[in-house]
Structures are given as C-alpha cells and as structure tokens.
Amino acid sequence: MEDRVYIRPATRDEMRALVQLIDQSIRLTNANDYSPDVINRTCLLFTEEKLVECFFRRDVFVAVEGLMIVGTISLGSGKVQNFFVAPNSQKQGIGEELLNHVEAHAIEIGLMELGVSSSITAMPYYRKRGYKLLHFEEKDDGSTWALVKSIQKKN
Numbered sequence: 001m002e003d004r005v006y007i008r009p010a011t012r013d014e015m016r017a018l019v020q021l022i023d024q025s026i027r028l029t030n031a032n033d034y035s036p037d038v039i040n041r042t043c044l045l046f047t048e049e050k051l052v053e054c055f056f057r058r059d060v061f062v063a064v065e066g067l068m069i070v071g072t073i074s075l076g077s078g079k080v081q082n083f084f085v086a087p088n089s090q091k092q093g094i095g096e097e098l099l100n101h102v103e104a105h106a107i108e109i110g111l112m113e114l115g116v117s118s119s120i121t122a123m124p125y126y127r128k129r130g131y132k133l134l135h136f137e138e139k140d141d142g143s144t145w146a147l148v149k150s151i152q153k154k155n
C-alpha cells in the first residue's frame, strides 16, 4: 500500500461521505454476484442515519488518502462489519491494511476470534486471509457467507 494512505478512527461527520463510497462499492464491485433488485435494496440500507447509528455502536475506521476517504471497516458484536474500499482505490492493498487494522484492534480489546458475514464477492478474499467458512446465510436483502478467524496476540 502507498504510504500516503493511512487508517484512523472515523468521525461522526464522515458518515455522509461513507454513504457515497459504500453505494459505489456495492454497485460496481458486488453487482456480479447479486441481482439488480438486491443491489438496489442493499444500497438503500446504507443511509447516513443508519451509518450514524452504527457509528455510536461500533468501532468505525477509515482509510484516508490526502483529503479523501477511500475505505472503511468497522468492528461490532465481535464481527467485521461494513468493509468497503472505493472502486477506484481497490486492488492496492488498502483492504488488507483495513482488515489488519481491525484484527489488531480486536486483539487489543481482548477478542479471541473475529466473525464476518461476508458478501459472496468477498468470501474468497477472507478465506485467503485465514477466515474459515462456517455456512451460507440465505437472506432476501443479500445472502452472505459466515466465516470466522481465531486471532491471538503475537509476543
């Protein structure tokens, strides 16, 4: 990853910018794996109001490049949540930096394992990074794969 990209906790004011990033990411990156109807319904779930609500319940991080937010990830209920990188910034290692960051944070707060309900699109991505497949979760608003990874503090 380029040095100019760094990861930090998000601020409440940034939830509006995340709406657009998440919308683009779902429409461009997840579109091959879900019907247009499911894509539209999923996008409608990520309103500013919903993200602000999540902001107060989860630990939300952003990847920043210059003045732009190029990615986001959250930790909530022992799970990786809302993991998205802007389409133009994908395949540069920003996702991996975000995932490593949230795993380190999870270890820091004492978690022993980390779960995720992964998009069909991202399931191979998690498997390559040590997440074990549990089961398929069939849902009207976008089916997902449940995965889990044991995480431990390195001495």
Ligand SMILES: CC(C)(COP(=O)(O)OP(=O)(O)OC[C@H]1O[C@@H](n2cnc3c(N)ncnc32)[C@H](O)[C@@H]1OP(=O)(O)O)[C@@H](O)C(=O)NCCC(=O)NCCS
Pocket (backbone or CB within 6 Å): 025, 026, 029, 030, 082, 083, 084, 085, 086, 089, 090, 091, 092, 093, 094, 095, 096, 097, 116, 117, 118, 119, 121, 122, 124, 125, 128
């Ligand atoms: C999943 C997601 C967050 C990954 O973000 P990303 O920034 O593209 O992730 P990375 O750059 O770390 O890795 C993506 C691929 O690019 C490769 N890559 C990384 N740096 C690269 C580089 N400089 N040149 C070429 N390829 C590169 C990685 O090896 C990886 O391929 P692999 O999975 O086959 O190993 C992103 O694809 C996304 O937003 N998807 C849509 C939303 C989604 O499904 N999110 C998951 C919800 S659970």
